[in-house]
Amino acid sequence: MNMRQTAEGTARPAGRPRSEKAEKAIVDATLDLLGEGIGVAELSIEAIAARAGVGKTTIYRRWSNKEDLVVDALATLKPPIPPLSGTSVRDDLVTYLRVLREESSHQRTRCIMNIAMSDSERHPRLAERFREIALEPRRTALRGVLRRGMETGELRADLDEEMAMAILSGAIMWYTKWHRSGVEPPEDVAERIVDEALTGFRASGW
Amino acid sequence: MNMRQTAEGTARPAGRPRSEKAEKAIVDATLDLLGEGIGVAELSIEAIAARAGVGKTTIYRRWSNKEDLVVDALATLKPPIPPLSGTSVRDDLVTYLRVLREESSHQRTRCIMNIAMSDSERHPRLAERFREIALEPRRTALRGVLRRGMETGELRADLDEEMAMAILSGAIMWYTKWHRSGVEPPEDVAERIVDEALTGFRASGW
DNA sequence: CAGTTGCGCTACGCTCCCGTTGCGAAACTC
DNA sequence: GAGTTTCGCAACGGGAGCGTAGCGCAACTG
Missing domain, CATH: 1.10.357.10 (Tetracycline Repressor, domain 2)
Known part of the structure; x- marks a missing residue:
């Protein structure tokens, strides 16, 4: 058996594991840029990589295209919904x-x-x-x-x-x-x- | 006197006059492209020129930047406002x-x-x-x-x-x-x- | 330890578009 | 006809971003 069990019981492949920090940085950078008014069309992988302090390769390794990345980034957003008391x-x-x-x-x-x-x-x-x-x-x-x-x-x-x-x-x-x-x-x-x-x-x- | 008076009485300079047809074609092409979902940021002068059947020069001669062109193009649009009879x-x-x-x-x-x-x-x-x-x-x-x-x-x-x-x-x-x-x-x-x-x-x- | 994979980085060839220039023809004025 | 301006077109050098590859080091497995 050349795999190791993680805490969740899923198999982990050999080699250096992917950095969760990098992943988070990429998503954050994406949201940052979008939040500054950059549209999806003008959003460049290079800009995201630079903003996240990450190599382009690290992005391409996780997302095969820009839309996927943006979708995942948006998915991390949670809108605040206030408690609605029901008084009236x-x-x-x-x-x-x-x-x-x-x-x-x-x-x-x-x-x-x-x-x-x-x-x-x-x-x-x-x-x-x-x-x-x-x-x-x-x-x-x-x-x-x-x-x-x-x-x-x-x-x-x-x-x-x-x-x-x-x-x-x-x-x-x-x-x-x-x-x-x-x-x-x-x-x-x-x-x-x-x-x-x-x-x-x-x-x-x- | 090296000018000639136009019908409106404005002076017309020597040389070939600017083509109104070209101007219209440019504006139309711009609106076409925008209407196809191309955003202002991705809208390229080359694409407009190609669509309008016009040289890039002809565009640059009239508008010094893209925003001006888009503003002028938008200005030609008139939204339909229905007659509101006032019955009720x-x-x-x-x-x-x-x-x-x-x-x-x-x-x-x-x-x-x-x-x-x-x-x-x-x-x-x-x-x-x-x-x-x-x-x-x-x-x-x-x-x-x-x-x-x-x-x-x-x-x-x-x-x-x-x-x-x-x-x-x-x-x-x-x-x-x-x-x-x-x-x-x-x-x-x-x-x-x-x-x-x-x-x-x-x-x-x- | 060797083997594997991810990391940041640099560099590559490629495409698209930029804004400008030069060309010969066209459309005007005088 | 001479002069001037615009026309469409093709070409230019340059910048930006693409997606990929290779580097040396880091972080894992066995």
Whole structure:
């Protein structure tokens, strides 16, 4: 037997083991560069290697192409989902949107979002991964709040879940993205969006 | 006098005049390439020249850098804004959102949008121009509908215009962008968004 | 110990694009 | 016709990044 058992019981081949430190450095460097606004297309292996303090070979040995590396890098990201207490639907929604607003004030988050949005056509696997990691958990959380509200009667029983989610997430996103470029949205966007959405635009008589 | 007066009365220098056809071909080629998903960063002058059937020199003679060219190219785009009859706020909003949905089904529109969104950090002039040309006219139209509704009493008088606009535009955008990648949103997204937004999420007793 | 594999590094040939130059023809003015 | 400018085209030297290979050392196995 020319193999050795590791702690997990998997076989380890002879020779120097791959450095986990290098691996982490590569992933970190990738996220760093993406977070600085470098798009996937311009992202070069050489730049990553330089940033990570690593030889190009070390990268090529682990990932056969750039997309794989980026996918793996994105996979290490975990978006913060706040605890949604359930005190009231309004409170939970405000809390939820506040986190989104806070997040969007970080350049790194914005850049990652940009990549997810614009490269979704050319790199479907990337978009898929992003949806899986960042989007779905949030959708689930948000959906939970809405369902709870519909059960307790705080929300209309015939509320269109999907539309409600699109309205809330879309509004905060639109606001942070388009409402005066570079200018942060007002402190109370979250509250205001939630209140308008809960109340509805229509006047009472109609 | 070694100049000749053109119809407009401006002086025309001696020599072969610049070809308007070439100019148009360059701009078209640029928009074509961007519309195929090529980002601004990867967009090469050589590719534009080849696509336009034009020498590189002809491009460099008119634009000193790529950003200028892209800005000018974007400036030729005019987004369709439907006539908003004013019959009812609901109808106008549905019409408005329907156009946005229809537009977002064209790859070209999606790519241009992507560029506007993701390159806003690195090319502020570009984002500025996009806002000016595509965004503001629509915001104005949408704002008009909302104001009219507030005057006629169809909408709440204390409606937060900005929030309402963010909710409507954001919702359709979110929906077309994120709700199942590649899958077109349902036929009646526009109606559903508008109705949920007008009615509000809250149950009547609350 | 010998054997194997990973490490960082340098260097290679290759491709793409840059921005510029020179060419002969075309399209103008005077 | 003489002069001027633009045209498309081909070519240039140069930089950046590709993916690969070879170096000598490091870190493992047996």
